[in-house]
Amino acid sequence: MLEITRIHKNFGGIVAVQDFSLTASQGEIHGIIGPNGAGKTTIFNVISGIYAADQGTVILDGHDITRLEQHKIARKGIARTFQNIRLFKGLSVLHNVMCAFDSQTRYSILGAFIPTRLRREEEKHGHDVCMACLARVGMEKYADEMPENLPYGHQRRLEIARALACHPSILLLDEPAAGLNPTEVSELSDLIVSLAESKDFAVLLIEHRLELVMSISQLIHVQNFGKTIATGTPEEVKANPAVIEAYLGKEE
Amino acid sequence: MAMFSVEDLSVHYGYVTALKNVSLTAERGQIVSIIGSNGAGKTSLLRTISGLVKPVHGRITFMDKALPHQAHKIVGLGIVHVPEGRGTFSGLTIQDNLLVGGYRFRGGQLHQDLVEQYELFPLLKHRKTQFAGTLSGGEQQMLAISRGLMSKPKILLLDEPSLGLAPLVVNQVYDVIRRIRDSDITIILVEQNARKALSICDKAYVLENGEIRATGTGGELLSSDLVKKAYLGQ
Amino acid sequence: AGSKEAAASEIVIGSVQDITGPTSSLGKMVDSGARLAIDEVNAKGGVNGKTIRIITYDTKGDVNEAINAFTRAVTTDKVSALIGPPVANIALALAPISERYSVPFLNLAIDPKVQIKADGTPYKNMFGMQPSADQQGSIMAQYAIEKRGFGKFGIIYNESNAYAVSLLAPFVDTVKANGKTVAVTTSYTANDKDFKTLLNNILQAGVDAIYSPGYTQELILITQQARAMGFKGALIYGLDAGPPFNNLLGESADNIYFINNIDTTEPHLEAITKSVKATQNIDVTNKFFLGYDIGNILVQALGAVGSDSVAIRDYVENLKGYQGLTGVITMDAKTHFPLGLEMVMHTYEGTTPVVLERYSASY
Amino acid sequence: MALLISILTSTLITLIAVIGIYILTGMTGLFSLGQASFMAIGAYTSGLLVVKWGLPFPLACLIAIFLAVLVGWIVGLPTVRLRRDYISLVTLGFGEAITAILNRATPLTGGAAGFVGIPPYTSFTLVLVSAVIIIAAVAMFKVSKFGRQCSALRGDELAARAVGINVPWIKMTAFLFSVAVTAYSGCLYAFYTTYVDPSIFGWRKSADWVIMVFFGGSGSLTGAVLATFILSGLPEILRFLADYRSIFYAALVLLIINFKPSGLLGSWELTPKNLRKLARDISLFMKKGGKNA
Amino acid sequence: MSLQILINGLALGSVYALIATGFSLVFNVLKFSNFAYGAMMTCGAFFGYFLSAANGWGLVPTLLVAMVSGAVLGLLGQVIAFQRILNNNSSPIYFFVSSITLGTLLEGFVTLKVGANFYNYPRFFESSTFKIGSVIISKSDAMMFVLSAIALLLLAYVIKYTRIGRALRSVSFNRDNASLMGINVTMIIRLTFMVSGALAGLSGVFLGINYTLYPTLGSLVVKGFIASVIGGLGSLSGAVIGAVLLGMMETFLIHLIGSGYAPVVTFLIMLVFLLVRPRGIAGSNVQEKA
Ligand SMILES: Nc1ncnc2c1ncn2[C@@H]1O[C@H](COP(=O)(O)OP(=O)(O)OP(=O)(O)O)[C@@H](O)[C@H]1O
Ligand SMILES: Nc1ncnc2c1ncn2[C@@H]1O[C@H](COP(=O)(O)OP(=O)(O)OP(=O)(O)O)[C@@H](O)[C@H]1O
């Protein structure tokens, strides 16, 4: 359960996020939309600890995580993908995913040098979990490829698989459909829905591709100039004149 | 002969074949769309035209002359590429990004152009001293297009210009694209958003696995089964 | 690529020197001196009908390389004797290793630690072929006090240079023993090239003379900077202020006193200097003559006892009254340094070297 | 034979130091130009403990390594949170500082004249066994989660943090591991040459080690081993070139880096799996060749 | 007397500043520490000596000769050691390794020519110092101070406000995209190396005048590196400020505690500095955006 209360973030003179609040629980999909520069990515950056919030709190399952270091936030169960893909070059697809699982592996620094039984078991376990993550996004057959040689859409899926391996309770997806064609977008929306259906985590989704965000979100938050201008179901939001004016424009 | 033509172009990255015998043509003031799924080779095609990638074989001609091999000379001819993923210079301010875009020109002319761009995208004017790297995704996209226009293109290569843009802005960008076309500039447009791309273009190519699978006017392709199934999600 | 079959008519000696690296000018000089001696003998038909071949091993100024070079010389190339470097660090590293073999190692290190073990007995194969630092340091101090009447000294030395460090204590001890004072002692390290602040501290104390044992280049900088700061007093330097220091300084070298192995003004030394310059285009320094003497001592040993390295070692240990260019050499079996070898104090008039005093170095 | 053993021993000691660099540079993408100073700490500390205080050699080595790691921790502290360029330059400054201390602390270290009288405890067997154990440990480390995390943060630090990797901690771990290995090579070195002086441990030495890692292939431990043997054997083989030796050496390294940027082996490792694959490829190639002939 | 020390510190600082400027120029554009820079200074100094000063030419021709040959050498170095790495788009790590090797190569050539001998520039001035009050100032130090100030201001202006400068900065962020703007990236990079080489030649001559000429003259470049850390990596003005500070700090330390432990204290100060102000004096703090 994620509770974000009234977070603010300024950059010099620019107010990127103002008074943003949100509550999400397992199995839900929340969409965040808004014009470019409205502060959507900044919200994700604050939640995941890349930026420190100027004000406000982020509470996950009763723990205040607002000021934790990034990797601790990630270990508490906040996983994300990036607007501009950020994969680990030089590591295979499988190892990219395993890196995300590694902080949950229990063997100690001793196991780094000696192939203890614990290490073998844990590595085996990690391998299986990560293959399962890859399988969930349909990437298991690329496990040994190098990510930089994969087409864009597959890289996006790999980022999601990597986030899944963090064993998240909140999954933050920043424009996962950017660069996908309509067919791929519909595959992706099936994927996100199926992930959410597992009820393991809540999904927060930033997206400009309305066909995706409008069809799968239960609740949509519309941001403009850092402020939330509307919250509601896709239908409510679509009909909201302020949203039409600021973001959607009239259908051609 | 066409004003701009690509003949029999092939590109490899190591063992990966990105393009196989691709040919296409474009005329003055046309919008030519290229659609295709991920990894089809669209970006590779644009990168080859703009000289960033060397083809294994093939010929690219502009006004009946073969293109030079170096990227900066190709820009000199007026073939300008707005790259995928924006590629703004993160540590330069918006204004410097635009001025670098107009690298080929100097003096008063340059500042005149700058003013024009600021009129086209007022947001950029308000933020002209902000570092490009801290702009939001969509803001960077606007900057990238605007920067491309600073080079005064005769042919503009746009790689997924609507990527990450809000719907309203997508419409604006397409308006801009139309306006650019109307000023007699040829546009080669690579898009995932096939419906939009096909509805605006004069001619379109479908690229699959590095090969041209189909070609026709936008309208023809919009109604073709192949395109409907694979690219429009119908 | 040695032809080991030809060995019967050939005697091999090795020269382990810094041929590349920061101290290569010293190593090359010793090497050329030794080679000249050997060439002269070979031209006359060699010793006992055998020619002498000299193999040079480059240490690159690196201890590890030096150990490999040394091992190669004594185990693979089976040299009869070795000529060592004038650089203390390399010689210090090789001393304990030389103990494992029985090949004499005639070097020019002046640090007594090179030839003498911690327990006071000498390393069996190590021989210093010029007066030790103890001797040289005290000579310079004696000269300054007795002949010049200086009473207050400032010292600036390179603390990362073993040679310079070894010349520090003997000088200071002698000054103190004579009831005089060292007002300021400052040190610098290899990377320092700006001595103004250090010199400033010394000049503040108002000293009669500045003592600085160091390599030529540092001495030049110290001279230039001290003079530029208005210091008119005496500068007392070690071996490396010998020519070509005067030509490199680029200004008058007045009021500089330095110690040397040779009297540079002696006619037959000048003749050698000229002929080497003419034939090999080398500006010889005192290291050249030291190398030349070692070469000739080895030749004499080979002639007397043959190519057996143990016999050569014994011969060198008992060497008496050898008349070399750098003086009369008699080896002290207790210290493995020469006994009673002369050192010559010099000064410059303008840039011309002038001989002042001869000292017989007693240990 | 003595020469061969002597060359092999010193090469293997270098190899251990290069492996230290491999952990840091090859795996984690960080540079240390003061790595040789940690070798100095290992060499001087172990030497002093044995010579002046009569400690047994193995205990002295352990204490020396511990001290080096402690010092490494202090040096690493401000840098692991910064951009990666910093660590190379900070360690460079550290190297200068260590040299100064060694020169200055004459009563302990012997100053510039060096530290003499270390007993020759380092035997060829000891060095060989140490090298094998260390290579095995590093190979294990590389395929452990820690090794994986090192590679991850080399690829993208921000993303690494976002998936829960404690970036400063991993950097520090890699740095200290490499410091420990290098310090141990210093212990071996001191008791092999029996003499150490401050000038041995300059930044050029560290740079040489970095070059060896790259020459072999920045991602390959096997490559690092191979390159060490080639590049430290080379000067010995090239003795006949005399003055041209270092020029030839540099030219060769430049050629490799320019024309085979991934180094000799790239990221290929000598594993049973890769070996079988190689054998298969070769036999396939032979067959084809046979047919054509 | 402390005024004299201040002046000495400034003088040393301006030596370091000149070194740091040329070095950070390349760092700025290609994001790597050019470890060949030291060897380039040495070469520049020797070219100035053999081609000019040894023929009896004066200071200005010598400086020009050194700068021109430094520039040519910079260009050559770029072609030999860096061009291919650039073409392959390899990571900065390769530049680093290549630059160390290039440095060794150049130093090797110098040693081949001059051995470990050293040379001394002839006297360019009647007297080498002048006095203001009781303070003695060396003429070459003063010139160096002025020249490094001019070089820095000129560079800063060019980089910040001119077309070439903008091109240079854009190349430093993304070479491919810079070429899409019509910038001849290879030319810009060569230009950078040439300017940096010319600065190396300039510093080389002054180092030579102050400290005599010898094959490892360039090892002073280490001070330039340290200065640029103190000043903030990648910032040109930071490098200069850092250099002047470093020079003064060293001089004061030498005055107070002698030369021996000065590097230790310098290092400790650097550590503390990084802990307190990690981005250096003038380094800007652009937050990484995801
Ligand atoms: N590090 C930073 N420094 C200065 N300004 C910043 C920084 N990060 C973001 N901003 C500004 O904050 C605002 C919000 O940016 P953000 O990236 O959150 O937008 P967004 O809603 O994700 O937009 P898009 O849909 O285009 O990705 C933008 O105006 C951006 O320029
Ligand atoms: N630098 C590279 N090295 C190796 N393979 C590459 C490289 N760049 C692209 N590829 C491969 O070439 C093929 C074509 O890639 P390209 O980027 O041109 O596709 P695209 O049509 O632009 O896809 P997208 O819609 O994802 O942008 C893909 O299989 C891709 O993996």
Ligand SMILES: [Mg+2]
């Ligand atoms: Mg965003």
Ligand SMILES: [Mg+2]
């Ligand atoms: Mg593309």
